[in-house]
Amino acid sequence: MRNKLFQSVILIFLITSSAVYAQQAWNRISPVPQENSINDVIVIPGTGQLIAVGEGSTLMTSDNEGETWQISTNPGGTDNFISLAGVCFINGDTGFIHGGYETILKTSDGGNTWGVTYDGGAYYYHQCINDIAFINDSTGFATGYGGLLLKTTDTGDNWAPLETGVNAPFGKIVFFNQENGFILCGGTLVLRTGDGGTTWTPDDLSPSVPGVYIYDACTTSSFNGYIFSNSEIPDYNGYISKTTDGGVTWTTVLEDPSAYSGKFAFFDEQLGMIACMTWEYQTKVWLTGDGGITWNVIDHPWLPWWSATGLTYLSQTTAIALGYKGMVHKSTDSGQSWQAQQVRLFSGSVFKVQFTDENTGFVVTDIGSGGVAGKGIKKTTDQGQSWSQIYSNWESSGLDFHFINNNLGYVARPNFMDTLLVSKTTDGGSSWIEYNTGFVLSPLDIRFFDENHGLICSEYRVIKTSDGGTTWTEVTPGTGAFRRIKYRSQQEVYIAGSNDNSLIILFKSSDGGASWESIAAGTGSAASDIALPVGQTIVLTCGTNILKSEDEGQTWQVCQSSNPDLLAFRSLFFVSPMVGYAIGEGYHSTIEKTTDGGNTWFPLNTNTSSALNAAWFFDDDNGFAFGERGLMIETSTGGVTAANILVADENSVLFTISPNPVSGGFILRVRPESNPQGTATLTVTSLTGSLIRQQIINDPVQAAFVSTETLKPGIYLVTIHTKNGTRETHKLVKL
Numbered sequence: 001m002r003n004k005l006f007q008s009v010i011l012i013f014l015i016t017s018s019a020v021y022a023q024q025a026w027n028r029i030s031p032v033p034q035e036n037s038i039n040d041v042i043v044i045p046g047t048g049q050l051i052a053v054g055e056g057s058t059l060m061t062s063d064n065e066g067e068t069w070q071i072s073t074n075p076g077g078t079d080n081f082i083s084l085a086g087v088c089f090i091n092g093d094t095g096f097i098h099g100g101y102e103t104i105l106k107t108s109d110g111g112n113t114w115g116v117t118y119d120g121g122a123y124y125y126h127q128c129i130n131d132i133a134f135i136n137d138s139t140g141f142a143t144g145y146g147g148l149l150l151k152t153t154d155t156g157d158n159w160a161p162l163e164t165g166v167n168a169p170f171g172k173i174v175f176f177n178q179e180n181g182f183i184l185c186g187g188t189l190v191l192r193t194g195d196g197g198t199t200w201t202p203d204d205l206s207p208s209v210p211g212v213y214i215y216d217a218c219t220t221s222s223f224n225g226y227i228f229s230n231s232e233i234p235d236y237n238g239y240i241s242k243t244t245d246g247g248v249t250w251t252t253v254l255e256d257p258s259a260y261s262g263k264f265a266f267f268d269e270q271l272g273m274i275a276c277m278t279w280e281y282q283t284k285v286w287l288t289g290d291g292g293i294t295w296n297v298i299d300h301p302w303l304p305w306w307s308a309t310g311l312t313y314l315s316q317t318t319a320i321a322l323g324y325k326g327m328v329h330k331s332t333d334s335g336q337s338w339q340a341q342q343v344r345l346f347s348g349s350v351f352k353v354q355f356t357d358e359n360t361g362f363v364v365t366d367i368g369s370g371g372v373a374g375k376g377i378k379k380t381t382d383q384g385q386s387w388s389q390i391y392s393n394w395e396s397s398g399l400d401f402h403f404i405n406n407n408l409g410y411v412a413r414p415n416f417m418d419t420l421l422v423s424k425t426t427d428g429g430s431s432w433i434e435y436n437t438g439f440v441l442s443p444l445d446i447r448f449f450d451e452n453h454g455l456i457c458s459e460y461r462v463i464k465t466s467d468g469g470t471t472w473t474e475v476t477p478g479t480g481a482f483r484r485i486k487y488r489s490q491q492e493v494y495i496a497g498s499n500d501n502s503l504i505i506l507f508k509s510s511d512g513g514a515s516w517e518s519i520a521a522g523t524g525s526a527a528s529d530i531a532l533p534v535g536q537t538i539v540l541t542c543g544t545n546i547l548k549s550e551d552e553g554q555t556w557q558v559c560q561s562s563n564p565d566l567l568a569f570r571s572l573f574f575v576s577p578m579v580g581y582a583i584g585e586g587y588h589s590t591i592e593k594t595t596d597g598g599n600t601w602f603p604l605n606t607n608t609s610s611a612l613n614a615a616w617f618f619d620d621d622n623g624f625a626f627g628e629r630g631l632m633i634e635t636s637t638g639g640v641t642a643a644n645i646l647v648a649d650e651n652s653v654l655f656t657i658s659p660n661p662v663s664g665g666f667i668l669r670v671r672p673e674s675n676p677q678g679t680a681t682l683t684v685t686s687l688t689g690s691l692i693r694q695q696i697i698n699d700p701v702q703a704a705f706v707s708t709e710t711l712k713p714g715i716y717l718v719t720i721h722t723k724n725g726t727r728e729t730h731k732l733v734k735l
Helices: 001-022
Strands: 027-030 038-043 050-054 058-062 068-072 084-089 096-101 103-107 114-118 131-135 139-144 150-152 173-175 181-184 188-193 200-202 211-221 225-230 238-243 249-255 259-266 272-278 282-288 310-313 319-322 328-331 350-357 361-367 374-380 388-393 398-401 410-416 419-425 433-440 445-448 453-459 462-465 481-487 493-498 503-508 517-522 526-529 538-542 546-548 567-576 580-586 591-594 600-603 613-616 623-627 631-634 657-660 667-670 680-685 692-695 704-707 713-722 727-734
Touching: 001 096, 001 374, 038 058, 038 310, 038 319, 038 680, 050 084, 050 310, 050 319, 084 131, 096 131, 103 131, 114 433, 131 173, 139 173, 150 374, 173 211, 181 211, 211 259, 211 538, 225 259, 225 272, 238 259, 249 282, 259 310, 350 398, 350 623, 361 398, 398 445, 398 517, 410 445, 410 538, 410 567, 445 481, 503 526, 517 538, 517 546, 526 567, 538 567, 538 580, 546 567, 580 623, 613 704, 657 727
Parallel strands: 038 084, 350 613
Antiparallel strands: 027 631, 038 050, 050 058, 058 068, 084 096, 096 103, 103 114, 131 139, 139 150, 173 181, 181 188, 188 200, 211 225, 225 238, 238 249, 259 272, 272 282, 310 319, 319 328, 350 361, 361 374, 374 388, 398 410, 410 419, 419 433, 445 453, 453 462, 481 493, 493 503, 503 517, 526 538, 538 546, 567 580, 580 591, 591 600, 613 623, 623 631, 657 667, 667 704, 680 692, 680 713, 713 727
16 A cells, blocks of 8 residues: 555656656747857767857757757856857867867767866956867867967867967967968968977968958868958958968969958868858858869858858758857858748847737837847737837937837837937837927836826936826936836836935835835845835845845845856846746846745746846746847746755755645644744745745644645645744645
8 A cells, every 4th residue: 555655646746747847947939049149160070960159158069950959058167158169079079169268178978068178267258269279189279369379188188388479369270281280360470380389480471361361261181271361441352362382372362342251161172162241241152163263152142241150061062151149041052042040030139028918019129130220119919929010219229118008008219319209109009109208318117007197217317297198297306327117006106226326226106206205225236127026015136136125115135046146137027926037147047036925036047048138927837038139938837947946955944744745734843853933934836936825824833734625636835934034845745
């Protein structure tokens, strides 16, 4: 009987766990495959597998010629701010990634795991290991800024600096063979070696190489190689130069009047291409089939601007180009034509989101492409699957909105002369009526309580309307920074910000914004957002802190987080009194969650590295998050994975619950050696944080019965929060 009961418990646990965790906690909606700019892509020798690296500590791999990609972030523990500059493999197992903070990572298992083998201790992210090249299985070189040249003789396990006497930004390393090679050093200067890197000698390739700057170089044999260089004003011409004697002499084989940078890729000695950025905000591709003697430009349409910062052949006919904001293009006809492989809903970052029902939503996002950019408002009517543009602002970077319902909404933006304009729609954005407020400000938030009453705040000014935006009056509450507005009722409204002395200030009005009182919440960064979950509770995000008050701001506490890294918060969203999300930019995470009304927070794993700017949840489980470079992700599990659930250690708990598994109810008992004072609060929640029941335990010392009759079979979290601040969580199985 006991074994059968145990088997039943395990079965229920597995079934319930599968229901909650079979799907990913977060699913990427846009862009697909990802949004960070890619710096390099290669084929791992002997495997046919593509591997690419880029900004945001991004690593991409593909086993099917770039049709689909597996995305991971933070290889070797690198953080979200590091740009991975390049990748190289010396065989199918051993490879290296190099990037910001003078970091070198190594893998010995084909890229499954990575570890740091060199950390230069650089102070800035842009201080980068710019290139790595090996002349055999054990000996290799790495370059960096400020004349940094490293050498390894043990397959990259250890790296030692070499002194060259040249203080220049060392870049691409090019070897014709194990003895002869050179390093690009900025301008037309190179460092040459003829003895396998034992000694290096500076050499200026001008005037044999035209132009003033070498952007890229490559070799195809022990004697043949190519350089792309560019001239200055007034020509700005791009040039391809070729050598057939190991770099001793160079001959110009192509002059392009519109190209100002170039990226080479060769399949063999004869077949190659170069992708060039142009002044027309496009990327043109030149092809050669005769070893660089002649070059032919592909037909239109050309590729988008900066779409080929990573470029490689997979076969004689198949090539892959990756670039800015994660663009992916593929050619199956040797580069003659290219097909976009990336799908994206937004051309740039998304800054704010509001849904007026489960289908209809609005966002502020970057718009435009190439050299033209602005901000706009996009709308969805199909739960975020597609978005259409309903408002554009090309005159300034300031733009904000607020909708009362699906049809009635307001937009605030400065016009060309900086006077704030407010536009109103009554048909969901199909048409707009524009009003001039007469005030000079750039809006940080616009918020309406109903169709008549609204506020707009900027860094130093607050204005108010009582007639639906037709007229506006100034109601600025003293001096300070005014960031976010929240209404509790038509009369009771709050603005979060700071004053001139770096005090975190909450401004409160009890007459709809006509007059204000200031509430000090502490010192530090200005409040970036405000939430009013329930009753007298106020929650603020301030820099890397979250503050909470349960008495209308009379007293404040700094909320606790289990996140080991700091997260710079940008916005805050409470979906219910207990469940909230704080999002922003961090080293390894971009979103934290609370399931106890904001007292404690824990990080969520989104498998993305780009900063998040805004979130919207429809209930405790279902919602979206939006961020930089057009990132849009969704969750149907409240963003929770098993790793997020922190259960109390049985050896250190104050309380026990039994029986567990449970049928009709359990008894909460305090351990004999514990002596909790005052009352305690017991909550039962789902694994995703949805509050199911809550009760007060008047005397925790006495055993208390808790009924579970209304619970469906599954796994739940039981949390006991004592008056003296002790908090512990137990996992409960309901049969």
